Amino acid sequence: SPDQQLVNAPGLTCRLVSVLPSLLSSDCLTANIVKSHRETCQYRVEELQALRWKVFSREEVLAYQSKSVEEMWQRCAYRLTDSIQYVVEFAKRIDGFLELSQNDQIVLLKGGSLEVVLVRMCRSFNPDNGTVFFEGKFGGTEIFKSLGCNDLIASIFEFSQSLCALHLSEQEVALFTAVVLLNPERACLQEKEKVARLHSHVDVAFKNTLQRSHRDTVLSKLSQKTLQLKSLCSLHIDRLRLFLELRPLLAHSLFPPLYHELFT
Numbered sequence: 001s002p003d004q005q006l007v008n009a010p011g012l013t014c015r016l017v018s019v020l021p022s023l024l025s026s027d028c029l030t031a032n033i034v035k036s037h038r039e040t041c042q043y044r045v046e047e048l049q050a051l052r053w054k055v056f057s058r059e060e061v062l063a064y065q066s067k068s069v070e071e072m073w074q075r076c077a078y079r080l081t082d083s084i085q086y087v088v089e090f091a092k093r094i095d096g097f098l099e100l101s102q103n104d105q106i107v108l109l110k111g112g113s114l115e116v117v118l119v120r121m122c123r124s125f126n127p128d129n130g131t132v133f134f135e136g137k138f139g140g141t142e143i144f145k146s147l148g149c150n151d152l153i154a155s156i157f158e159f160s161q162s163l164c165a166l167h168l169s170e171q172e173v174a175l176f177t178a179v180v181l182l183n184p185e186r187a188c189l190q191e192k193e194k195v196a197r198l199h200s201h202v203d204v205a206f207k208n209t210l211q212r213s214h215r216d217t218v219l220s221k222l223s224q225k226t227l228q229l230k231s232l233c234s235l236h237i238d239r240l241r242l243f244l245e246l247r248p249l250l251a252h253s254l255f256p257p258l259y260h261e262l263f264t
């Protein structure tokens with residue numbers, strides 16, 4: 001057996017055995033995270049690519065643009081909340097996540113679920129014409145005009161465009177979103193050390209995977225992305241506050257409860 005050969009090869013064994021445990025456990029974690037991503041990514045990437053020809057017509061774009069600001073915010077909030085629920089499921093399937101305290105699970109999801117959705121967006125984005133899959137077809141920034149936050153929408157689309165330029169594989173998206181989610185720097189964590197340990201395991205798994213596919217250069221580019229994600233999410237919160245301040249009575253009826261809980 002291969003095990004027997006390993007043991008019988010003196011000299012090699014010692015060096016191999018010293019690196020073997022870390023390689024094996026990180027491969028296991030990679031497999032777990034890739035599987036969790038595959039099971040919770042909402043749409044398969046081949047499926048999305050095959051749908052790229054379905055683009056909103058001029059009339060459909062005009063129909064979106066003539067919707068009220070409230071209706072458009074509500075629609076977007078529902079779509080976002082829907083995809084956040086898949087991210088919650090993703091988190092729960094990552095080895096070790098459910099072993100964290102309930103407080104820390106919530107803190108990580110509150111801080112990271114929108115970031116993960118925005119990373120996942122690059123799978124639903126067509127960089128050739130700058131359109132995203134929304135309510136059954138592909139549309140550009142113009143369909144979100146009535147939200148009244150063109151700066152936020154433009155930044156989100158630019159982010160997706162730049163992430164697409166990295167040509168991340170599904171495996172890389174899976175591992176990067178896990179790294180983003182398990183951020184030990186989130187405020188109000190009770191067991192920061194425990195999260196940091198989990199985070200570093202995933203980080204090692206990600207680095208090993210990139211190294212093996214000669215994609216090490218992706219790493220430094222992704223650390224810039226982490227900063228951009230943070231500013232996109234705070235811009236989202238700002239725009240949401242502004243929207244709600246102008247409509248205090250509507251606030252509670254308009255949005256799905258989970259969206260409220262996460263962002264207001």
Ligand code: CLR
Nearest residue numbers: 042076077079080083117120121124132134156
């Ligand atoms: C992200 C990847 C998910 C599927 C998905 C669902 C909803 C989409 C989202 C993706 C991308 C961003 C999106 C969102 C609905 C509204 C939002 C298009 C494709 C835009 C950017 C508007 C945000 C408005 C806020 C101000 C509420 O698997």
